[in-house]
Amino acid sequence: MDNSQLDKAICDLNINDVKRILESGNYSFNVYEQRTDKRWPPIISCVYTETGAVGRDDTKRCEILKLLVQYGANVNHQLSVFKVGNHNYRYTDSTPAMFAAEGGYLTCLQFLVKSGADLTLTSSRGDTALMYAAKHGQIDCLKYLTQHMPASLLNSRNDDGQTALIVAVSNSVKDNTDCLQHLVELGADLNVQEKDGFTALMLALKNCHKQCVTLLLEKEVDINTVSRYRETSLILALEKNLTEAAIQLLEKGADVNGVSRGGASPLILALRNGDTETVTLLLEKGADVNTVSHIRETPLMLALSKGLIETVVLLLQKGADVNTLSNENETPLMFALRNEYTDIVTLLLDKGANVNTMSSFGLTPLMFALTRKRIKIVALLLEKGAYVNARDFNDETPLTIAIQNDLTDAVKLLLEKGANVNELSHFGLTPLMLAVARKRIKIVALLLEKGANVNTGTHHGETPLMKALKNDYIEAVTLLLENGANVNAVTPFLGETPLLMALEKRHTESVALLLEKGADINHVTPTGNTPLMKALQRGAEGAVKLLLEKGADVNRVSLEGKTPIMVARERNLTEAVTLLLEKGADGNASPNKGETPRQPALKAVTSLLEKGADVNTVRQFGETPLMLAVKRGDTEAVVLLLEQGTDVNVLSGFGETPLMFAAESGDTKTVALLLDKGADVNAMSRDRETPLMFALKRKHTKTMALLLQYGAYVNVESDNRKTPLILALEIDFAEAVTLLLDNGAYVNAVTPFLRETPLFLALKKKYTEGVALMLEKGAIVNTIFYERETPLSLALKAKYTEGVALLLEKGADFNAFSPHYYATTLLGSAIKEKYPEALKLMLERETNINRVAHFDNTPLIVALKRKNTEAVRLLLEKGADVNTRSYNGETPLTVALEHGSSEAVPLLLEKGADVNIMSQRGWTPLMVALEHGSSEAVPLLLEKGADVNIMSLRGWTPLTLALIRRRTEAVPLLLEKGADVNSASREGCKLLVLG
Template structure:
C-alpha cells in the first residue's frame, strides 16, 4: 500500500510542478488505485503505512486552482490516508484494552481523524467498518459520527446524497443513523430517484420499511413495485403520503416565502412553529375549498406542481415583479397567496382577508372570501380511557345534521392546533393540520350519523387532543349559503348539558363574530343570551363594538351601544371605535359614536387622532363631522401625531384637496399655524411640493404658507419639487417669488437637483428665473457634471448651450473628465470629450484621465482617451510626478487589454519610473504573466534591471511567480546561474523567499542547486535559514547537499536550528544531515538551539542523538559555558537533556565552580540540586585546590555561599596554602560572607600555612568590622 499511495502522491506532485502534464488516464488510474486501497483498508488486508509522513507530503502539493480533477484526486488521497489512520488508531486502542469493548464514545484523536475525511460516505463507511470488527453497537458508532446538516444533504459528484447511496447499498444501520441526524428522506438524486425508489428497486424491504416510517413518499411506479411486497399497514401509510406530504410541502413554501420577502419571514417575534401552523391552517381551508367546488383533483395537482418545482432556488426574489417571475415561481406564488389568504378562518374567527402583509408583491387569488355563519367556544369534559366527549358529540350532531343539504366547513381549534371538517352529501372529510396526510371520508348517512360522529370524536380524542380529560375548542362554522336551520338551533346548542360556553383561544365570542359579520339578528340573540360579552375583548384588544365600527355595521353598532358597550374601549394598539370608524370612512358609525359621547381626540399609540386618520385617508364627510364637533368643544383640529405630523400635513401629502380646504377654513377661526412642520422640519407646503400635489400647493400659497421655509437639511419646497420634476409646482412656486438659488445644507441648489434627475423642463424654468448655471455643491460637483454622470443628455445640451464649464474641478482637484474616467463612466467621458473637455488636464499629483483609467482597467474609457489624445497630438507616455506612465500603471495591475491598447497606440514599453522600474519589471513583480507577455511581444527588454540592479526575472523569482518566469525564459535566453547582488542566483532568491514552485521551475531549467552566495550560503542553506519547509523539501528531493557549509562553517541544519524552524530541522535530519557538525568555535546546531532557548528544536536534535556534552574551542562544555554566563534557562535545558554535571575544564574548574565564581545563584542552585541527585561531590576543587565555596567566599557572593553551605559544603576545606573559605573572605573584607561562614561553624582560629589566623589577617588589613565579628565568635590572634 505504501508504494502505491507514494506513487500517487509523486504523480500529483509532478502535476503541481507541470500543470496539465497529467492525462485523464492518470487520474483514472489514481481513482482505481484508491478504490482498491479503500477495499483493503476495510477488509483488514492493508499494509502498515506512515500516514503522517504521507499526509505531510500531500499538504505540500500545490496544484493549479483551476485543476479541479487534480484537486479532487488530491482530496481522495487525503481521505483514504485519514481513513487508514483512524482505523489504525482505533484498532490500537482496541488491542491495548484502553476501554471496555462496549462502545461509549470516540476519543478526541479518533474524532479528529473522522472529521478530516471530507467524503461523508467514506466517513460513515469507515466508522461502520470499525463497528463491524467487534466494537459492540454499530448504531452507537454511527450516532457519534461527526457530520453536519449540510454534509447530510450534500450531493456527491455522481449527484447522490449519502442517504440515497446507503439505501441503494442496503446499509440499513447507516440509513437509520442518517435519518436520526435529520437527513431529508425524500431528497432525490440528479436522476430524480429518491432513497425509497432505489431501495424498492434493490428489493430491500427492511430499508423500505424504515424509509416509509420516516415519511418517505413515492411515485406511482415505485408504489406498484411495493404493493405485493409490503404489509397492509405500510401500504396504507404509503398510499396516503403519496398524495400529499406536509413534510415536503411546508418547507418548500417557507423557503419560497423567505426568498420573496426576507424581512417579514425572518421576524424574530414570529416563531417558526407559528409560521408553519399558519401555512397548515391555510392548506386545510384550501383543501376544503376545492371540496366545495368538487375539484379535489385541482388541489392535488397544484400540490404536485409545487413539489416538483426546484427547491434550491437561491437567487434574490425580494425585488422581482410578479410578471418577471418564472412559471414555476408564479405557481408557487399563487399557491402561497391562496394559503396565506385562507389561513384566516382558523386564526381570525373565520374572516378571510387578503394576506398582503404576510405575503409579498402580488395579491393574486381567485379564492372567494369565506365568512362564518356561527362561531363560539366551549369546554367539554371527557373520559380519557374511552375517548368519549358526549357534549362534543351532541354539538357535532346538531351542527352537521342541520342544513343537511348545504355544504359547510367546520373548524375545531385548540391553541395553535386546528382540525378542519368538511361536510357534503352526508359525508365528512377531516384533516388534522399536524399530520402529514388526509383522512378518508367517514359516512354519516342515516342511520349511521351518531356512529360516524362518535368515531370522529374518539379519533380526535386519542390523537389531536392527546387524551385530555377536558378540552376547550373554538368552533367555527363557515358556508357560502345561509345556514338558517343551524342558527335556529343556536338556543338548543346553548342548552346542551355539561358544556361550558366561552370565548375561544383568540378571545372570539359568538357575539364578536356576529358583530364582525354584521349579522344583526345573531347580535341581538347573543346580547340576550350572553350580555356579559358586550365588552369582551378578542385577541388584539378589539371589542364587538370596535370590530363592528371597523366594518361599518351601523345597526350592530347602535345595538351594542344600546346594550351598554363602552364607547371608548381601545384595542391593543390604542385605537378607539371612533378612530377605526374614522379610518375606514364609516360616517354613519362616526356620527353614532359621537352622539354616544366618544372622545373626539383620543389618539392611538402613534399619537394620531380620529381626525388625523380621517384626513390621511381623505374621508371628507368624516373630517367635516369631526371638525364641527371639535370646534364646538374647543379642541385643536391640527393636533400632530408623535412624529409631529398634523392632519393638514398628512392631507397635503396625500393630495386630499377637499380635506386641506376644510382644515384651512377653520384655521383662520382657530388661529392655527399653517406652516406647522413635522419633526424633520417639513411644512405642509413642502410635503405637497414633494408629492407634486399642485392644487394643494396653490391652496396653501393662497392661504399664506411661507414659500422658502426649509426642512432640517436645508431643502426648500422649490428644491424638492425641482428634484422630483414636478414642473407645475415649480412654476407655481417661482411665480410666487421662491428664491431660485437657495442652497441646501449639502451645497445643492434646486437647479442642481433638477439637473441630477434629468428634468429638462424644470431646468429651463429655473434658467428663465436666473438660476446660477455652474453653482457647485460642497464636493465641487456642478449641475452640468451631475447631469453628465447620470447621462441626462438633454440636460447636458441645454447647459452647454448656456455656457456651462466643461473643465470644472471637484474639491479634490480632479476635473470632471478625470473623475468620470476614474469610475469608468464611458458615457460621461464621451459626453465630456464631445463637449471639448481638455484630455490631459492633470491633478496635482500629475495623474491624467488616461492614467487613472488605465490604472483602474476601464478599457472603453482608455480607448476613447487614446483616440482623443491622438487627434489632439497629446503624448500618451506622459508620466505622473514619480515617472510612472499609464502603461506602467496598467502593467502593474495586470490589465492586459489596457496594456495592449496603449502599446498599439505607441506607448513606450521600456519607459521607466524614477527608480528605473519599467512596465515589464513591475508586471513581473506582481505576477502579471499576460501583461509580461504582451510587453515582451511589443519589444520590451526582458533583462533590463532597475536602479537596484534587480532584473524582471529576478523580481519574479523573489515573488515566486512561476508563470512569469516561464514567459521570460520563453522570450530570451538568460544565464540562469548569473549572480545578482550578494552573489544570489535566481534559485537562491526564490529559496530565500520560500517560493517552492519557482524553485522547482528553476531547477527544471538547469539552475545550479549548489551555487553559493558571496557568504557561501547555498540555496538549501538560505531556505533552511528562512524556515521555508516546502522549499527545503523541494531542494532536498532535487539532491542538494545536506551538510554544505557556508563561509563561517555553518551547515543548513545549524541555520534551521538557529531560526527555530522545527519542521525544517526534522526534514534535514530525516534527509541525513549530520546532527553534531560544528564550526571552528565548536558551535553545533544543538548548542545554538540551546542558546536561543528553542526547546522544540532541542528535543528534535536530542532524539536524533545530538551530543549534550559537546565542547567549544576553548575546551569548555556546553554546560560549563552556560554556567559561566549565568544562563539558567539554558542550563536547565542541558541538565534536563542529561549533560554531565561535573565535567571540568583542563584547569579543573567545573560548571558549579565557574557559576559560584561568578555569583550566578540560580545556576548554582540548579547545579547543586542535580549534583545531589547524581551523588556528585560539590566540594571538588580545581587544580589549585580551590573549592566552589572558597571561590564564592573570595568573590563575596553571599547568596552563593549560603546555598553551598545549605548543601553541606565543607566549610573549612583549605587549598595547598592553607587558605580556608573564611580566610579568603576575611582577606577581602566580605563581612556578610564572614558572618555566614561563622554561622556555619567555620573554625575561626584555623591559620594558613604561613601561620596567619583569620583575626590576624583582619587586623593586619584594618578590617575592623570583620575583626569584631571574629572576636565575637571566639577568634584569637
C-alpha cells in the first residue's frame, strides 16, 4: 500500500489531511505492506527530525501522534526500512520515543510515555531513549526521561559500552554540559569505561569540552584510567593543549609517567606544545626526564628544538641523559649546535656529552659546529677530544667543512689537533685542492705551511696548480709555484699540463711564471698538441712570443697533420707567422693525416728501430708501438721497445696506458716488465679505472696480486665511485674479495645514491665467506642503506640464515625498526615472515621477550595474529607473558581466538593463560570463541574453568552469545557447566525459540 499521501500530510504537519486520510482507511501501519522507498510507519514520520527542524512544531506533532495512536499506531514500533540504491535496504529499530528524544519533542515524548511507550527498549546497538537525548543535548527530554524510566537505565550500556553519561560527552561538536550535569546529579557512574577504555572525563578532554571537564574534575573521578590506546586523562589534555585542565589533573595526582600508544609521555607532549608551565609542574611531580617516544624523541631534544633554554637547564638538573640518540642518531649536543646555543653546549659537555657520536648521515658535533661557523665551540669540542679526521657520508671532514666555510682560525685549530692535511676524499680531492678551488688564499698558505703536498692530484690527475690556473687564481698560482708545484704534471686522459691550461685561459702572466719554473715547452698531448699549438689556437700571440723565445719546436706535426705555421695562418695571426718563419718554421708544410709507413707492422719492429724509427710515435687514436705490442702479447717486441727507452706511461686517446692493456690480458710477465721500467701502477683511464681494476674485471687474480705488490691503490674509486672491492663483489669474484681485504680494502665504502657497502653486496649475493671476512675486518653491522635498509633487514628479507647468524654475532640490532613493515622491529618482521631460523637466533640474544615488536604488540601477539604457530611455541618456551595486553586491550588468548590460531589455543592454556580475563569491551575468551565460531576452543576453555555466567558490558552472557550467533553445538556444553538460562537476553531467548 502507498503511504505517500499520509507521509506528505504528516511532513507538512497538516492535521486535517492526516485525519481525513486516517478516516478513509487508505494507509498501512505495517512496513512490509508499503511500496515506497521510505518504508516506515507514520508514527515514526511524525517524530523523525529533519535537518534544521529540531524541536519545531512540537505541539502540532503531538496532535498528529494522538490521531495515529487513536487509529492503532504502535508506540513501541521498532522496524523502519530505507531504500539505499536500486536493490539495497537499510534497517533501523529506533522507537518513536527515541526519535522524539533525539529531536527534542518533549510534548510528543510525554504523550508517548503516557500512551505506554517502553523506555527500556534498546536499538540494535543497545541505545536507549535516554542516550538519544543525551547525545543530542536535549536537556528537557533527558530530565523527563530520568523521571519516568527505571533507575537501572541511568547506567545501562550500549554495545560500545557507553552509558548516557558517556554519550553526552561523546559529541565532538556540541558541549552537552547541561545534560552531563543533570546525569551527574542523579548519581551516574563517573568512572565507567566504554569499549575503548575511555571514561566520560577522557572523552570530554578528547572533544575539548572544557565546561564538561571542569564539571567532572569537581567530582570524585578516576583521573588515571588508561584507555585501550594507553591514553590517560593527562595525556589527552596535553594532546589537545588544554593547559588549564592538565594543571588541574596534576594537582589531583595524575600519573606523570604514563605513555600513550604513540610512545608519548605527558612530559613529551607538554614540550611539543611548548608549555613550560606544565613542564615545570610535571618535573616537580617526578616525571621521567629520560622517557623516549616511538620516534626516539626525548624531553631534552624537544626542549632544545623549541629553544626552551630554561627548561633545558631544568632537565639537565633533573638528570636528563645527554647521549640519547634520536631517530636520525643525533644527540642533544647536535640539537644544541644546530640551534647555536653556545651556553647549552658548554653545559652539555660538562655533563659528559659524547663529542664523537655520528648521526645517520655521518655528521659529528664538530661538523655541526663548523657548519654553523661557531669557532669558540669548535675550540671547546677539540679540547674535549673531538675526532678531527671523521668523515660523513658525503665524504666531508671537519677540515674540508672549515675550508668551505672560509674558517681560517678553525683550519688552524684543526691542523694543530692533527687533522690530516693530505687526506684524500673519494673524489681524490685534498684540503689544498679544495682551498684553491674555493679561492681561500689564507687557508692555502696555512695548509702549505703545515706540510700539504703541493702536487697531489685528483683521480683525474688534476693538481692544485692546475685548479688555480683553471680558476684564474693568480695569487694561488704564485704561492703554489713558490712551494714547489710541479709545472710539468700531466693529466691522465687529455695529457694536459699547467702550461697548456694557462694557455687555454690566455694567462700570459701565468705562462711567464711557468716558463721561468721550467715548464716543458714541447710537451705533446695524446692528440699531438703542443703548448705552441695551444697558444696559436687561442690567439695568444704574447704567449707565442714567450714560447718561441724559450725554443718551442716550430715544426711539430699534430695528429691532424698540422704544424704551428698552418694553425697561425688559419687564425690569421700575421705577427705569429713572421715569428715562426724567423725561428725556422717550414713555410711549405702541408697537412698529412695518414699513418707513417713505420708504425703498424710490429713484425718489422727490429728493422725499423735499426733504421732509427721513433719508439714513441703515435697513431691517430693515440696508440704507440708499445701498446700494440702489449695488445698482441708480443713479449719480445715489448722487451725490445723498453730497451730502446719507449715511454711506459704514455696515454692512448682513451687515457689508457700499456700497463692497463697488459693487466686486462692477464699477462703477468709483461705486467712485471712494465712495472720494473717505471709504469705507473695507479694511472687512471678516462673512466678513472686503474690497472688493478682492468685485471679485476677480467678476473686475473695473479695479475692483481702482482699489482698490489707494486703499490696499487686498493681503495681507489672509478668514475661511478666504485672501489675494487665493490666491483669484485658485483662480478662474484670471491678470490679477489679475499685478496683485496687482505691488502687493506675499506670495508665501509659506500656507493652513491643507493648507499650500498661491500657488506650489503655480500649479503645480497649470499656470499657467506665474504660476509664473515668483512665483519672480521670491521664492517659496520648497523649501518643504514637506501630506504633505511640495514644489513640485518636485508638478510631477513632474503631469508639468508648464515648471514643473519653472522650479523647477530657481531651485535646487529634486531630491535631496530624494519623498513618493510610499518612500526615493526626486525624481530617482529621475522615472525611476520614466518622465518623460524632467524627468530631462534634472535631469541637466543633477547633479554626482554615481552619487548614491543609492532606498535604496542608483543612478539607473541604478532605471532598469533600471523597464525605463526612455530613462532608461538618458540616464544612460549622463552617465557613470553601469556596474559599481556596489546594496545587495544587484547590478550594472546583472545587474539588467537579472533584470528583463528586454533593450534595456539592449547599451547596458551598450558602456559596458564587467564580464561576469564575481560577485554575493553567486557568480553572473555569464551565469548570471543563463541563470536568467531571457534568450536574446538569452547570445550578447552570450559575445562580450564571459563565462567559461563559472566556478563559483557551490554549484559550478555556466553549463553546469550551462543544463542544469538546460533552456536547450537556450544549451548549444551554451557548448560552442563551451569549456564543460567534466565540471564540470557530477550534476543537470545527469541533465537532459542526460533531455532
